[in-house]
Amino acid sequence: MYTAGAALIEALHEAGVSFIFANLGSDHPAIVESLAEASATGRPAPRLITCPNEMVALSAAHGFAQVTGRAQAVLVHVECGTQALAGALHNAAKGRVPVLIFAGASPFTQEGEMRGSRNEFVQWIQDVFDQRGLVRGYVKYDNELRTGRNIKQMIFRALQFAHSDPKGPVYLMAAREVLEEDVPPAAASPENWPPIRPCALPPSEVGTIFADLLKARRPLVVTSYLGRNPDAVMELIRLCERLAIGVLESVPSYVNYPADAGLYLGNQWNEPVQNRALDEADFVLVIDSDVPWIPMINKPRKSAAIYHIDVDPLKEQMPLWQIPARLVFRADAEEALRQLNDYLDNAEIDEEEIKERSAHYARLSKARREKLLLAERLEGDVITPAYLTACVKRHIDQDTIVLNEGITNFGTIIDHLGAIRSGQMLASGGGSLGWNGGAAIGVKLACPEKTVICLTGDGSYMFSVPSSVHWIARRYQTPFLQIIYNNRGWKAPKFSTLAIHPDGYAARAARRDEDIGVSFDPPPDYSGIAAASGGAFARIVRRPEELNPALAEAMNAVRRERRCAVLDVWLAHL
Numbered sequence: 001m002y003t004a005g006a007a008l009i010e011a012l013h014e015a016g017v018s019f020i021f022a023n024l025g026s027d028h029p030a031i032v033e034s035l036a037e038a039s040a041t042g043r044p045a046p047r048l049i050t051c052p053n054e055m056v057a058l059s060a061a062h063g064f065a066q067v068t069g070r071a072q073a074v075l076v077h078v079e080c081g082t083q084a085l086a087g088a089l090h091n092a093a094k095g096r097v098p099v100l101i102f103a104g105a106s107p108f109t110q111e112g113e114m115r116g117s118r119n120e121f122v123q124w125i126q127d128v129f130d131q132r133g134l135v136r137g138y139v140k141y142d143n144e145l146r147t148g149r150n151i152k153q154m155i156f157r158a159l160q161f162a163h164s165d166p167k168g169p170v171y172l173m174a175a176r177e178v179l180e181e182d183v184p185p186a187a188a189s190p191e192n193w194p195p196i197r198p199c200a201l202p203p204s205e206v207g208t209i210f211a212d213l214l215k216a217r218r219p220l221v222v223t224s225y226l227g228r229n230p231d232a233v234m235e236l237i238r239l240c241e242r243l244a245i246g247v248l249e250s251v252p253s254y255v256n257y258p259a260d261a262g263l264y265l266g267n268q269w270n271e272p273v274q275n276r277a278l279d280e281a282d283f284v285l286v287i288d289s290d291v292p293w294i295p296m297i298n299k300p301r302k303s304a305a306i307y308h309i310d311v312d313p314l315k316e317q318m319p320l321w322q323i324p325a326r327l328v329f330r331a332d333a334e335e336a337l338r339q340l341n342d343y344l345d346n347a348e349i350d351e352e353e354i355k356e357r358s359a360h361y362a363r364l365s366k367a368r369r370e371k372l373l374l375a376e377r378l379e380g381d382v383i384t385p386a387y388l389t390a391c392v393k394r395h396i397d398q399d400t401i402v403l404n405e406g407i408t409n410f411g412t413i414i415d416h417l418g419a420i421r422s423g424q425m426l427a428s429g430g431g432s433l434g435w436n437g438g439a440a441i442g443v444k445l446a447c448p449e450k451t452v453i454c455l456t457g458d459g460s461y462m463f464s465v466p467s468s469v470h471w472i473a474r475r476y477q478t479p480f481l482q483i484i485y486n487n488r489g490w491k492a493p494k495f496s497t498l499a500i501h502p503d504g505y506a507a508r509a510a511r512r513d514e515d516i517g518v519s520f521d522p523p524p525d526y527s528g529i530a531a532a533s534g535g536a537f538a539r540i541v542r543r544p545e546e547l548n549p550a551l552a553e554a555m556n557a558v559r560r561e562r563r564c565a566v567l568d569v570w571l572a573h574l
């Protein structure tokens with residue numbers, strides 16, 4: 001016999017969970033006790049990472065899963081800790097990232113009827129009617145463990161949900177009495193709850209897609225998160241190169257195509273302009289994208305043949321969604337692209353047409369890269385986001401992973417990083433700010449041999465709870481470099497207001513350099529926060545000539561001294 005808490009830890013270990021990102025409370029004695037026992041007796045168990053903030057804990061599990069595909073555990077305190085997961089839960093859900101969240105629940109007995117019965121005042125305060133309801137809009141599966149006797153089965157089933165496409169967070173909770181229950185070991189094995197195998201296209205439809213594709217003069221792929229699977233990128237390259245199909249990324253959260261390829265036509269974000277490649281396209285294959293374009297201003301022409309392949313084509317968590325696709329498929333990008341590539345082996349292809357098209361896209365792509373190079377030139381004595389990113393790029397090797405939470409500089413960062421390897425750049429995939437610091441910890445725990453660099457807005461740095469992040473980073477030795485694109489405030493909400501009220505009071509006030517509620521003047525000492533909480537190398541960079549020496553020192557701190565570095569780089573005021 002052992003406790004249900006011990007069975008839970010054993011189940012996590014057996015399921016391949018390496019880390020428990022934990023913020024503890026009165027609900028966790030059985031778990032803390034069984035981890036201490038495992039450590040004392042040499043029994044294998046996941047490693048507990050103490051996380052002073054829940055959002056950071058979940059962001060760390062998010063980053064870990066993005067680079068490994070594997071859900072880690074996040075342990076939080078009853079309903080309070082669940083609430084404190086905050087926007088990180090939104091990010092994991094929207095980014096379709098697998099994570100297992102476990103929360104305790106207030107004990108359900110109050111007179112010592114069972115081990116674990118209430119003995120602290122707060123257990124009356126923290127008892128709520130619908131704890132699982134707090135997360136239900138964001139998790140793929142939620143349940144309460146009512147006995148320790150099938151706790152392993154329940155953990156394996158929750159992980160099966162988390163790891164099956166569309167992937168996402170799952171939530172389990174259990175009261176203290178349940179976790180304290182003495183239970184016999186259960187003969188359950190995670191192999192009996194395998195994730196669902198990837199879906200393919202119906203074979204009869206592959207020819208239908210090709211009928212339009214082979215007729216097209218300007219075929220285009222639009223994608224955002226296909227690159228979460230590097231093998232899907234390989235298949236996409238094979239298809240696009242064979243048929244000379246252009247590739248446009250839309251708010252990419254992964255590297256979906258090598259940026260130096262002649263078929264790569266760049267990325268789009270919120271720009272209120274019609275994208276030329278999208279306008280010219282007569283065939284558009286949307287693969288794995290939540291927002292392939294924003295149709296008010298930017299969309300394909302009416303006559304374009306649009307096909308849509310996605311792990312989540314219905315966008316089941318989005319109340320409003322539609323693109324005018326002829327056919328829609330729920331399929332795994334790698335599988336579907338491989339089917340298309342196999343079909344291609346026997347298709348009749350007009351090689352002249354392909355030559356013409358390759359040359360056309362290569363011209364567009366070259367012009368784009370030349371324009372980007374021009375933008376990287378420094379003029380005057382203000383550091384521009386393009387210049388900054390180009391300087392960072394010089395420090396990036398094949399073992400570097402960049403985390404992008406650049407907000408209004410998101411697209412600029414992608415443009416000027418010019419990532420060419422899948423996995424080299426990640427974004428959260430969600431819309432709740434503050435992912436980057438925690439995610440860097442998770443990425444570094446998953447890939448200790450990689451260099452991790454976060455590029456973040458100043459607002460997003462504050463959202464990321466840097467005091468917690470840098471304390472964890474030092475404690476668990478996950479050094480990374482964080483570069484703050486400091487425009488002294490929130491530029492995005494200013495853009496939003498000016499887009500709707502271009503000549504209103506706010507716009508006029510902004511033109512007079514008055515604050516409309518978005519400025520951080522006087523700004524905090526951002527890098528000082530990291531130095532104080534985690535001993536990070538800290539530097540403020542205000543002038544262009546200071547940038548490269550500071551970058552070199554910061555890289556040295558991360559790679560040689562193995563400590564975090566934060567560069568607070570001042571850009572033009574928002």
Ligand SMILES: Cc1ncc(C[n+]2csc(CCOP(=O)(O)OP(=O)(O)O)c2C)c(N)n1
Nearest residue numbers: 407408432433457458459460489490491492
């Ligand atoms: C948790 C959360 N709160 C608020 C917002 C709204 N929001 C979107 S962008 C933004 C500004 C971010 O500031 P910063 O990181 O400095 O980037 P900048 O806009 O200056 O480029 C805000 C507040 C959000 N997306 N998420």
Ligand SMILES: [Mg+2]
Nearest residue numbers: 458459489490
């Ligand atoms: Mg800012």
